[in-house]
Amino acid sequence: MNNVVGTKSSLTWAVHISMAVLVALWLFPTLGLFVSSFRTADQIATSGWWSALSTQERQAPAIRVGGDEVEVDGRFVIEGRLFRATDAKVSAWGTTSTQPEANEPGAVAELADGVTLSVAEDGAYVLSSPVSTEGTRLPRIFSTAATPPEFTFDNYRAILFEPSNTDGMSRAFFNTLTVTIPATIIPIVIAAFAAYALAWMDFPGRALLIAAVVGLLVVPLQLALIPLLKLHNEVGIGKGYLGTWLAHTGFGLPLAIYLLRNYMVGLPRDIIECAKVDGASDFQIFTKIILPLSFPALASFAIFQFLWTWNDLLVSLVFLIDSSGQTTVMTKQIVELLGTRGGNWEILATAAFISIAVPLLVFFAMQKYLVRGLLAGSVK
Amino acid sequence: MSPALQGLITIIIGVGGCVAYFYFSNLFLDKVLYPPSGPNAGRNINRANMIRPWLFLAPAMIALSVYLAYPVVETLRLSLTQRVPGGGYQWVGFDNYIKMSGEPKFWEALRNNMLWLIVVPAMSTAFGLLAAQLSDRIRWGNLAKSLIFMPMAISFVGAAVIWKLVYDTRPADQEQIGIMNAVWLAFEGGPVSVLFLKILPVLGLLGFAAAVGMVAWVFVRPMLRPSGPVGAGTIPLRLLVGAAAVWLIYMSLRSAIGLIGADLPYGVPQTWLTIPFWNSFFLMIVLVWIQTGFAMVILSAALRGVPEDTIEAAIVDGANPFQIFFKIKVPQIMGTIVVVWTTITIVVLKVFDIVFAMSNGQWETQVLANYMYDKLFRANDWGVGSAAAMVIMLLVTPILIWNVYNARKEMR
Numbered sequence: 152m153n154n155v156v157g158t159k160s161s162l163t164w165a166v167h168i169s170m171a172v173l174v175a176l177w178l179f180p181t182l183g184l185f186v187s188s189f190r191t192a193d194q195i196a197t198s199g200w201w202s203a204l205s206t207q208e209r210q211a212p213a214i215r216v217g218g219d220e221v222e223v224d225g226r227f228v229i230e231g232r233l234f235r236a237t238d239a240k241v242s243a244w245g246t247t248s249t250q251p252e253a254n255e256p257g258a259v260a261e262l263a264d265g266v267t268l269s270v271a272e273d274g275a276y277v278l279s280s281p282v283s284t285e286g287t288r289l290p291r292i293f294s295t296a297a298t299p300p301e302f303t304f305d306n307y308r309a310i311l312f313e314p315s316n317t318d319g320m321s322r323a324f325f326n327t328l329t330v331t332i333p334a335t336i337i338p339i340v341i342a343a344f345a346a347y348a349l350a351w352m353d354f355p356g357r358a359l360l361i362a363a364v365v366g367l368l369v370v371p372l373q374l375a376l377i378p379l380l381k382l383h384n385e386v387g388i389g390k391g392y393l394g395t396w397l398a399h400t401g402f403g404l405p406l407a408i409y410l411l412r413n414y415m416v417g418l419p420r421d422i423i424e425c426a427k428v429d430g431a432s433d434f435q436i437f438t439k440i441i442l443p444l445s446f447p448a449l450a451s452f453a454i455f456q457f458l459w460t461w462n463d464l465l466v467s468l469v470f471l472i473d474s475s476g477q478t479t480v481m482t483k484q485i486v487e488l489l490g491t492r493g494g495n496w497e498i499l500a501t502a503a504f505i506s507i508a509v510p511l512l513v514f515f516a517m518q519k520y521l522v523r524g525l526l527a528g529s530v531k
Numbered sequence: 532m533s534p535a536l537q538g539l540i541t542i543i544i545g546v547g548g549c550v551a552y553f554y555f556s557n558l559f560l561d562k563v564l565y566p567p568s569g570p571n572a573g574r575n576i577n578r579a580n581m582i583r584p585w586l587f588l589a590p591a592m593i594a595l596s597v598y599l600a601y602p603v604v605e606t607l608r609l610s611l612t613q614r615v616p617g618g619g620y621q622w623v624g625f626d627n628y629i630k631m632s633g634e635p636k637f638w639e640a641l642r643n644n645m646l647w648l649i650v651v652p653a654m655s656t657a658f659g660l661l662a663a664q665l666s667d668r669i670r671w672g673n674l675a676k677s678l679i680f681m682p683m684a685i686s687f688v689g690a691a692v693i694w695k696l697v698y699d700t701r702p703a704d705q706e707q708i709g710i711m712n713a714v715w716l717a718f719e720g721g722p723v724s725v726l727f728l729k730i731l732p733v734l735g736l737l738g739f740a741a742a743v744g745m746v747a748w749v750f751v752r753p754m755l756r757p758s759g760p761v762g763a764g765t766i767p768l769r770l771l772v773g774a775a776a777v778w779l780i781y782m783s784l785r786s787a788i789g790l791i792g793a794d795l796p797y798g799v800p801q802t803w804l805t806i807p808f809w810n811s812f813f814l815m816i817v818l819v820w821i822q823t824g825f826a827m828v829i830l831s832a833a834l835r836g837v838p839e840d841t842i843e844a845a846i847v848d849g850a851n852p853f854q855i856f857f858k859i860k861v862p863q864i865m866g867t868i869v870v871v872w873t874t875i876t877i878v879v880l881k882v883f884d885i886v887f888a889m890s891n892g893q894w895e896t897q898v899l900a901n902y903m904y905d906k907l908f909r910a911n912d913w914g915v916g917s918a919a920a921m922v923i924m925l926l927v928t929p930i931l932i933w934n935v936y937n938a939r940k941e942m943r
Contacts, residue, residue, distance in 0.1 A: 174678050180820070183710065187696065197705075337546060352583070358939070362935050374606045378601065381605075432557075433583055433587075462689070486688060499692055499695075502692075
């Protein structure tokens with residue numbers, strides 16, 4: 152905008168750099184979680200996610216020698232590999248936990264009873280013994296090795312597709328979906344009719360109702376928890392999906408009505424009056440003209456409500472989740488994992504990312520409508 | 532039955548029920564109750580048209596009154612009563628409020644909430660404004676905006692996990708996997724550390740204090756002139772802003788002095804979420820991270836709406852980019868900044884998930900919403916819980932009145 156009079160701002164570089172720093176700061180935390188969800192538990196525990204792409208030199212957990220025994224030249228030999236990855240580089244190794252870096256790669260260590268052990272640089276080891284080692288405890292190998300970057304889908308497999316896994320997210324995923332979809336669609340249907348009435352029908356008390364909706368827009372839902380829980384119990388709904396949908400519907404309605412009414416008021420009056428002259432009823436005008444024209448506003452609200460219900464914790468905690476644990480949602484599951492699996496980042500990161508992935512997809516696919524809704528929805 | 536199938540069926544019943552209500556109630560009105568035919572056709576059409584708005588509004592009004600209006604009244608009633616063992620309620624007047632005000636945890640929550648109320652909207656708006664202004668001037672601005680906006684889609688709980696990884700702590704002899712500690716351990720007490728951890732933060736705090744002072748001065752100054760254009764109704768607001776500013780300046784100066792004198796534990800990994808007072812700020816960063824995108828989107832649209840000719844005039848008059856931004860653009864979007872500020876304020880007042888998931892109010896990070904949840908569902912004390920909810924409602928009320936007032940003004 153500074154180019155209007157033809158001078159290029161000397162600040163351009165500063166602008167680029169500060170923006171890049173800002174974006175990096177905002178992206179970094181999410182990126183950390185994303186990268187971590189593809190690393191193994193060992194890797195996460197021993198190095199920061201930012202070094203995931205570089206080769207890391209670290210002490211590997213002890214590995215016990217194992218494998219088939221072969222007789223070669225009168226000696227009993229066991230050959231095997233320390234690592235699955237073929238490009239690991241061993242820099243030192245040992246056979247006791249007190250001296251884990253006693254030997255160079257390629258060196259031959261003399262163990263007790265004439266047994267020798269050597270570990271090559273690529274992790275291949277050879278154990279050779281004058282007598283058969285069958286049935287005896289084989290030595291352990293401690294190694295310090297540089298392992299190349301490695302990424303895995305195992306975390307996702309364990310958390311999504313293993314039904315026996317109590318940390319699993321698949322049930323919570325479907326429960327969240329079950330909460331979210333009706334809780335998104337029902338308020339839209341109800342609010343669209345109400346918004347039409349508030350925008351285009353004449354009746355006493357209309358202005359008052361609109362003011363009431365604006366007022367309810369900011370009422371904290373914390374106030375509703377106890378009275379509604381009491382009400383649900385008295386009516387017999389108790390804790391369950393029905394109550395959760397109703398609660399989400401009630402809490403989402405003010406914004407829905409407000410957004411949709413503002414949009415519908417802006418539709419051209421001529422179209423509606425022409426339709427009336429042609430003999431269309433209000434119901435027909437609403438379904439045939441208003442609804443299709445209001446699509447952008449409907450989409451905006453749908454995204455809001457979807458994100459809000461998908462990401463919600465409090466409403467589900469109060470109205471849905473009972474002691475049976477069958478109706479847990481993803482947010483609750485993650486909070487639970489934070490408590491019980493605080494240090495197991497491979498589980499936490501993966502679970503969190505599964506719950507984040509869907510909203511992110513919706514966000515990037517429908518950002519246009521989200522922005523439009525935000526601009527219309529912030530009370531001016 | 533699999534949960535997916537069960538969900539699908541309930542979805543069809545729920546949504547179908549809604550649509551069916553509207554369709555059949557209209558059908559009933561037009562075909563059975565007041566058919567637009569026969570001897571009374573005209574009267575019937577009029578009557579049907581009088582009823583129809585209420586038909587359209589009925590579900591929404593019922594839902595709104597049951598799920599939002601009634602709870603406000605009911606919570607107020609509950610906050611003045613106490614459960615009697617064996618069932619029933621007993622009127623206790625303001626006992627719950629008195630009991631609550633005797634609890635140090637409540638005052639801790641209130642104090643933290645005040646800090647949240649100031650820091651989060653201020654930082655989100657400031658960063659949002661910065662991002663909006665910068666991204667409008669570069670070619671990859673839209674991509675940058677998307678990325679900064681992205682945390683809006685992430686749940687508070689997801690954000691809590693993301694930031695817990697950032698704040699993660701390992702014992703000193705292991706490699707740190709939280710980026711905060713990794714950066715922290717890179718400082719070893721040399722001149723660079725002094726620059727980044729003492730001089731720059733102190734300058735930042737002093738700058739913040741100065742900015743607060745300036746804002747407060749703008750609010751308070753009209754009252755000092757004997758015949759200034761001050762409406763009597765604004766005096767409480769002005770005094771409130773002044774008092775808040777004095778407190779903030781005191782706090783930031785105290786922190787600055789404390790920081791200069793502090794003996795920072797270099798080389799020792801910190802458990803960031805257990806450092807009293809500062810840990811609240813580490814939690815606030817999470818909400819700032821989420822809300823900045825919102826502020827940026829709204830402010831960016833407002834910045835684009837600033838008339839081009841005012842900027843051109845300023846350039847012709849020789850204004851530099853900073854002057855254009857602070858003296859031409861910002862004053863013209865002041866209204867939008869206020870809207871963004873109040874919207875984020877409401878979010879902050881309700882903040883629950885972040886504290887619940889990250890610290891659960893331990894180590895002096897309690898906030899009102901989580902305090903209320905504790906009282907309601909852990910201590911099972913509905914009276915005090917409702918009283919805490921009413922405090923939140925009380926804090927929201929000024930914004931509520933202001934919004935309704937503006938909406939009515941706009942409609943006239």
